[in-house]
Amino acid sequence: MPNDPPLTAHAAMGHRGFLLTAWPWRTSGYLLSTVPVVVVAGLPLALIGLPLLLAASPDAALGERAFLAVLGALLVAGLGPLATIPLARLERQRLRLVDDRPTGSAHRRPPGRDALPWLRTRYTEPVTWRELGYFLLLAATVPVLYTALLTVLIFHLGALTAPLILLGSDGPMALGPVKVSTPAAALPYAVAALVLLPAVPYLLALVAAAQAALARAMLQRGSGERLQAELVEVARSRARLVDAFEAERRRIERDLHDGAQQRLLSLTMKLGLAQMDLPPGSAADTVAGAHQEAKQLMTELRELVHGIHPRVLTDRGLAAALGELADRSPLEVAVEADLPGRLPRHVESTAYFAAAEALTNAAKHSVAVRAGLTARWDDGVLTLEITDDGAGGAEPGHGTGLTGLADRVAVIDGRLLVSSPAGGPTLIRVELPCSPNQPTSA
Numbered sequence: 001m002p003n004d005p006p007l008t009a010h011a012a013m014g015h016r017g018f019l020l021t022a023w024p025w026r027t028s029g030y031l032l033s034t035v036p037v038v039v040v041a042g043l044p045l046a047l048i049g050l051p052l053l054l055a056a057s058p059d060a061a062l063g064e065r066a067f068l069a070v071l072g073a074l075l076v077a078g079l080g081p082l083a084t085i086p087l088a089r090l091e092r093q094r095l096r097l098v099d100d101r102p103t104g105s106a107h108r109r110p111p112g113r114d115a116l117p118w119l120r121t122r123y124t125e126p127v128t129w130r131e132l133g134y135f136l137l138l139a140a141t142v143p144v145l146y147t148a149l150l151t152v153l154i155f156h157l158g159a160l161t162a163p164l165i166l167l168g169s170d171g172p173m174a175l176g177p178v179k180v181s182t183p184a185a186a187l188p189y190a191v192a193a194l195v196l197l198p199a200v201p202y203l204l205a206l207v208a209a210a211q212a213a214l215a216r217a218m219l220q221r222g223s224g225e226r227l228q229a230e231l232v233e234v235a236r237s238r239a240r241l242v243d244a245f246e247a248e249r250r251r252i253e254r255d256l257h258d259g260a261q262q263r264l265l266s267l268t269m270k271l272g273l274a275q276m277d278l279p280p281g282s283a284a285d286t287v288a289g290a291h292q293e294a295k296q297l298m299t300e301l302r303e304l305v306h307g308i309h310p311r312v313l314t315d316r317g318l319a320a321a322l323g324e325l326a327d328r329s330p331l332e333v334a335v336e337a338d339l340p341g342r343l344p345r346h347v348e349s350t351a352y353f354a355a356a357e358a359l360t361n362a363a364k365h366s367v368a369v370r371a372g373l374t375a376r377w378d379d380g381v382l383t384l385e386i387t388d389d390g391a392g393g394a395e396p397g398h399g400t401g402l403t404g405l406a407d408r409v410a411v412i413d414g415r416l417l418v419s420s421p422a423g424g425p426t427l428i429r430v431e432l433p434c435s436p437n438q439p440t441s442a
Contacts, residue, residue: 009098010209013202023098024201027208030097031149034142034211037087037094042139044083048075080132088131088219095219098205098212103220127219134218149207156200160193162186310352317341318348322355322373329359331368331388337375343382347434350412351375351384357405358386358428366390366426377434384430392424402428 006012009030012023052072092103158165159175163183166173172181180186313321319337326333342348355373362368368390375384394402405428406416413433420426 007100008209009205009212013205013209018205019198019201023205026097027201027205030094030208030212031146031204033094033097034138035146037090038138038142041084041087041135045076045080045136045139048072048079048083051075076132076136080136081128084131084135085128087135091134091215092219095212095215098208099216103216130218134215137214145207149203152203153200156193156196159186159189160197161190163190313348313352318343318351318375321348321352322375325352325356325359326373329371330363331359331371333359333371333373335373339375339377339382343377343434346412347382347432350408350414351382351430351432354405354409354416354430355384355386357408361394361402362386362388362390362426366392366394366424368424368426380434382432382434384432386428386430388424388426390424390426391422392420392426393422394418394420394426394428405430 006015006023009023009027012018012021015021018024049072051068054068054072095103155176158173162173162175162180163186166180166183166186172179173186175186175189178189180189310321310324312324317339319339322337323335326335343351355375359371359373362371366388368388371386371388373384373386375382377383402416402418409416409430409432415431417429417431418427419429
């Protein structure tokens with residue numbers, strides 16, 4: 001909105017009343033505080049890069065200069081970030097003097113608190129090297145730029161006060177290339193300096209805005225890095241949701257198995273005993289009917305509990321669960337499982353339900369008679385292959401359940417491959433990433 005307050009010094013320069021706001025003072029503070037930052041950054045960088053400075057000496061031999069240049073580059077690359085990373089945090093805080101926009105850290109949070117993961121994370125981030133480049137550029141340009149700026153300000157102040165200075169002195173006074181000897185001769189320069197006095201805050205603000213733009217460009221995360229960080233956070237949140245979903249699934253299965261199923265079993269047994277105690281008649285027939293319905297409900301509840309999360313998967317692992325799944329399938333299923341032990345729970349659960357969905361699709365849609373189920377773990381990847389001798393023609397977009405299966409697999413960064421030509425056979429291949437240190441013995 002036009003009436004919104006400016007967020008940066010550059011934007012504030014275009015508003016009326018700039019000289020009456022706090023922005024000139026903020027930009028002056030930003031420029032003044034740059035000097036100690038450059039000194040603090042320049043001293044360690046100069047010490048680290050001393051071989052590079054020695055390599056520039058014309059008195060050294062070519063081999064010595066090459067050795068010193070390589071050594072200096074290695075020292076700057078190896079030790080420079082240790083000096084510039086904390087200073088970059090200070091720079092992002094200092095940037096608020098001339099830029100009210102958010103200035104969050106551009107670094108990722110390293111795993112754990114040990115030094116080695118921290119160093120590995122920091123030295124592989126592009127922003128770390130941009131920070132080093134920023135301070136090298138600052139150390140090289142600030143002395144020259146600020147010296148020129150200070151020269152302009154001293155000249156302006158000298159021209160403004162020249163008549164007063166010449167009132168108490170007899171000698172001439174130099175105003176740049178011009179020399180004046182009397183207050184009358186210095187008066188035109190003083191008037192010009194007075195007219196140009198309001199331009200000084202604009203000059204300071206312009207220099208501060210340029211330096212702030214450079215700082216934001218080099219110290220903040222780029223658009224590609226922001227997108228990558230957002231994708232990483234989405235993947236982490238998705239993994240947390242998967243873990244929460246699986247934990248809730250196991251809780252529901254446990255509550256049904258240990259609660260409702262046990263009470264229904266007790267009710268079935270009591271109805272059976274009551275049927276035996278009653279004499280033949282309408283009451284006995286009613287109890288017998290209730291007993292049969294209770295047993296049927298018991299069977300349905302057992303199937304429901306098994307569909308939520310099979311107990312054998314929790315207790316004995318994926319290989320045993322796939323064997324039980326094959327026994328329960330209406331197809332003739334040959335199972336081959338070559339697994340090193342127990343896999344992470346979310347991998348086992350995804351693989352099991354992928355196999356269950358694939359076998360269900362084969363039984364419902366492909367008119368298959370036999371199927372094969374193979375599971376193997378190799379080089380950090382769990383591969384699951386389901387084949388059937390059905391009519392083929394399975395495609396994810398045709399509503400055969402493969403779309404949901406692909407979504408389930410994609411949640412843990414896996415992939416689904418389908419080969420199902422018309423006339424069969426159908427091959428479904430599921431690949432689930434599983435790092436080598438994740439499987440554990442059963």
